[in-house]
Amino acid sequence: xxxxxxxxxxxxxxxxxxxxxxxxxxxxxxxxxxxxxxxxxxxxxxxxxxxxxxxxxxxxxxxxxxxxxxxxxxxxxxxxxxxxxxxxxxxxxxxxxxxxxxxxxxxxxxxxxxxxxxxxxxxxxxxx
Amino acid sequence: xxxxxxxxxxxxxxxxxxxxxxxxxxxxxxxxxxxxxxxxxxxxxxxxxxxxxxxxxxxxxxxxxxxxxxxxxxxxxxxxxxxxxxxxxxxxxxxxxxxxxxxxxxxxxxxxxxxxxxxxxxxxxxxxxxxxxxxxxxxxxxxxxxxxxxxxxxxxxxxxxxxxxxxxxxxxxxxxxxxxxxxxxxxxxxxxxxxxxxxxxxxxxxxxxxxxxxxxxxxxxxxxxxxxxxxxxxxxxxxxxxxxxxxxxxxxxxxxxxxxxxxxxxxxxxxxxxxxxxxxxxxxxxxxxxxxxxxxxxxxxxxxxxxxxxxxxxxxxxxxxxxxxxxxxxxxxxxxxxxxxxxxxxxxxxxxxxxxxxxxxxxxxxxxxxxxxxxxxxxxxxxxxxxxxxxxxxxxxxxxxxxxxxxxxxxxxxxxxxxxxxxxxxxxxxxxxxxxx
Numbered sequence: 404x405x406x407x408x409x410x411x412x413x414x415x416x417x418x419x420x421x422x423x424x425x426x427x428x429x430x431x432x433x434x435x436x437x438x439x440x441x442x443x444x445x446x447x448x449x450x451x452x453x454x455x456x457x458x459x460x461x462x463x464x465x466x467x468x469x470x471x472x473x474x475x476x477x478x479x480x481x482x483x484x485x486x487x488x489x490x491x492x493x494x495x496x497x498x499x500x501x502x503x504x505x506x507x508x509x510x511x512x513x514x515x516x517x518x519x520x521x522x523x524x525x526x527x528x529x530x531x
Numbered sequence: 532x533x534x535x536x537x538x539x540x541x542x543x544x545x546x547x548x549x550x551x552x553x554x555x556x557x558x559x560x561x562x563x564x565x566x567x568x569x570x571x572x573x574x575x576x577x578x579x580x581x582x583x584x585x586x587x588x589x590x591x592x593x594x595x596x597x598x599x600x601x602x603x604x605x606x607x608x609x610x611x612x613x614x615x616x617x618x619x620x621x622x623x624x625x626x627x628x629x630x631x632x633x634x635x636x637x638x639x640x641x642x643x644x645x646x647x648x649x650x651x652x653x654x655x656x657x658x659x660x661x662x663x664x665x666x667x668x669x670x671x672x673x674x675x676x677x678x679x680x681x682x683x684x685x686x687x688x689x690x691x692x693x694x695x696x697x698x699x700x701x702x703x704x705x706x707x708x709x710x711x712x713x714x715x716x717x718x719x720x721x722x723x724x725x726x727x728x729x730x731x732x733x734x735x736x737x738x739x740x741x742x743x744x745x746x747x748x749x750x751x752x753x754x755x756x757x758x759x760x761x762x763x764x765x766x767x768x769x770x771x772x773x774x775x776x777x778x779x780x781x782x783x784x785x786x787x788x789x790x791x792x793x794x795x796x797x798x799x800x801x802x803x804x805x806x807x808x809x810x811x812x813x814x815x816x817x818x819x820x821x822x823x824x825x826x827x828x829x830x831x832x833x834x835x836x837x838x839x840x841x842x843x844x845x846x847x848x849x850x851x852x853x854x855x856x857x858x859x860x861x862x863x864x865x866x867x868x869x870x871x872x873x874x875x876x877x878x879x880x881x882x883x884x885x886x887x888x889x890x891x892x893x894x895x896x897x898x899x900x901x902x903x904x905x906x907x908x909x910x911x912x913x914x915x916x917x918x919x920x921x922x923x924x925x926x927x928x929x930x931x932x933x934x935x936x937x938x939x940x941x942x943x944x945x946x947x948x949x950x951x952x953x954x955x956x957x958x959x960x961x962x963x964x965x966x967x968x
Binding site for chain 2: 426490515
């Protein structure tokens with residue numbers, strides 16, 4: 404494993420949830436940047452390189468689906484993990500069409516499990 | 532003779548005397564006869580008069596009778612036209628069929644709703660003239676039509692709570708709900724009556740309600756996530772150690788919140804069932820393995836209530852084509868109900884066997900509180916909870932069996948039960964090896 408910490412971008416409009424995630428992930432040794440809507444998310448993605456994006460779906464200004472679409476058209480190739488409270492099959496399918504591998508429903512998942520999944524994901528990409 | 536007559540005057544005198552006597556006797560007899568005749572005549576007159584009176588009476592009665600018949604006929608005509616007016620003006624569609632299912636009467640609403648005129652379809656087969664589709668747009672075969680089943684005596688009164696669609700003459704369709712009842716004469720089914728209504732409005736309201744529930748539930752998840760994550764972080768000591776007392780309180784908050792999360796998830800399942808947005812992904816599924824994993828998941832509750840769990844999984848149960856996620860929900864609901872509604876140290880049995888060559892039978896039995904007889908017909912109704920358990924368990928939502936039944940039926944199976952209050956309850960679910968439709 405190399406020494407520079409992996410960089411994660413959290414795009415989440417619910418500030419308390421973003422703060423909790425930021426706290427836990429920083430504690431687990433990741434470098435975290437947090438923005439509160441899709442527009443800011445895309446802006447920062449155009450400038451900085453990240454190892455993973457944790458993306459909410461329902462957000463003001465630009466929602467998560469729009470972020471995914473923009474990333475696709477602008478060829479911003481960063482793996483995305485969806486963190487949402489939408490659970491309709493349609494929504495899940497839509498994100499999968501953008502190549503999203505992980506889809507997590509926030510209210511149904513303990514934060515410890517999310518950290519675990521993020522860690523596992525980033526470790527795997529490290530090995531690859 | 533004259534010679535003799537004039538023989539002696541004495542003779543003549545004697546003879547005259549005799550004659551006079553005979554005459555007198557004859558006269559008397561005549562008088563008597565006359566009297567008798569007079570009596571007879573009087574009697575005859577009386578009879579004649581009586582007859583006259585009777586005749587007059589008869590004539591009068593006849594007249595009254597005729598009047599009454601006329602009145603009755605008029606009344607009957609009035610009643611008939613009133614009945615016809617009532618039938619015609621019922622807001623619901625009405626069709627009467629004979630025992631072959633041929634249409635013998637339709638009302639005005641039927642004509643308006645389906646676009647057919649009575650003279651076009653009287654005498655024709657109802658199931659052929661008016662096709663039916665389920666909510667997925669699949670046509671219902673003649674054999675499966677409720678009308679056919681009622682005529683065959685398989686169902687007494689069929690109340691279709693599940694909406695379906697009727698196809699109009701112009702091929703457009705509308706959602707309906709209907710009630711079909713047999714017409715019984717001398718203990719024989721001689722036909723059937725179907726009453727149906729257009730439930731487009733109700734469906735729209737229902738849809739709006741379901742969408743609202745879905746939206747509200749999603750909104751609720753955000754604060755629930757906050758409570759979940761923050762109480763979890765406090766419990767794991769992320770912001771400092773908590774005392775055992777504080778931990779206990781935090782666990783209460785966490786568990787209470789978890790229950791709310793489960794409730795929201797259940798409500799979302801209900802909305803998905805009702806909006807028809809439940810995506811079914813059939814794959815090869817091992818129902819026995821699923822049952823075993825559900826048992827493992829619910830083991831804490833089973834152990835806590837000291838419930839004896841008996842399992843019987845037959846070895847010849849094949850893999851089935853089904854959605855494991857939905858199948859799991861069915862088993863979870865039935866098993867958790869059995870555990871919940873059985874007192875401590877009770878017994879729960881779960882078994883899976885091959886029902887026939889086309890389906891698998893899941894059986895969950897308990898010796899718990901049972902379902903009161905007078906409430907058994909409501910047990911699958913949304914939000915219904917039986918009286919005898921409301922006080923015993925506060926966590927039930929009255930949604931589990933509604934969801935389970937919807938899923939089983941969606942999968943082409945059947946869900947039913949037998950129950951004796953305070954003795955036992957057994958739920959049966961059949962699941963086709965592969966869905967036919």
